[in-house]
Amino acid sequence: MLFIIKRLHLQNQIVCYYFLNQLIIPQKKRIMNKAELINAIAAESGLSKVDAKKALDAVVKSVSDALVAGDKVSLVGFGTFSVAARSARSGINPATKQAIKIEAKKVAKFKAGADLAAAIN
DSSP, rough: OOOOEEEOOOOTTTTEEETTTEEEOOOHHHHHHHHHHHHHHHHHHHHOOHHHHHHHHHHHHHHHHHHHTTTOOEETTTTTEEEEEOOOOOOTTTTOOOEEEEEEEEEEEEEHHHHHHHHHH
């Protein structure tokens, strides 16, 4: 059983804990940007970076166009991209605490496939 002895807020707003007199600093989660993804595609496939960028742009455009048309995009083992409809609902403005009406809208949705889910876990 772990006991939290002390909780610190560092200047950059990272919350740290002391567990049994040992400082535990959480690792920042790394986010891969588009340039890093292009480099990874080029390294994995043997394509040049220019060709990898063209391939990535083509995939993103194709998936976007399919979703705009209302279609699903299923990549077996990776996951499925789809469009979901959210109905109108009421909410509360956190700044003013007044009731507001939230309009109905469509949102992009991704459901991880079995292979991806297994690889993550």
